Amino acid sequence: MKLVSCGQDCTARIWDWLEGKCEKIFKFSDPITDACFYPTLNLLFVGSFDHSVKAIDLVNGEVDRSWIASRESIKCLMIHNDKLYVAGDESVIREYDLVKEVVEEGKKKKKVEVDPNIVKGYR
Numbered sequence: 001m002k003l004v005s006c007g008q009d010c011t012a013r014i015w016d017w018l019e020g021k022c023e024k025i026f027k028f029s030d031p032i033t034d035a036c037f038y039p040t041l042n043l044l045f046v047g048s049f050d051h052s053v054k055a056i057d058l059v060n061g062e063v064d065r066s067w068i069a070s071r072e073s074i075k076c077l078m079i080h081n082d083k084l085y086v087a088g089d090e091s092v093i094r095e096y097d098l099v100k101e102v103v104e105e106g107k108k109k110k111k112v113e114v115d116p117n118i119v120k121g122y123r
Helices: none
Strands: 002-006 011-016 021-027 032-038 043-048 052-057 062-068 074-080 083-088 093-097 102-105
Antiparallel strands (some): 043 052, 052 062, 083 093
């Protein structure tokens, strides 16, 4: 069983829950405010104080891609049904479809212009 933690020390850490040991540390240039696993494709998404989301490939430990996902600091990340939900200090939730390469924003599902290379599908 794995657990991810993140913090003001600009790191995201993967822990072995049962052993209580840190297995891997990812270091960034800004504080990490939230993180979540995408086990379907062995990815870790981290949200940052610098408004960005980074997708980390857990097989090779490298950042697969990074993009500005909010106009303010990222506060919350959640994955459900192959969609990444991102919320920042701006009171807007953005939905990143990780399969269909679509970004939508807010209650009315307004499409958001984004570089297609940033949110390309993972499948």
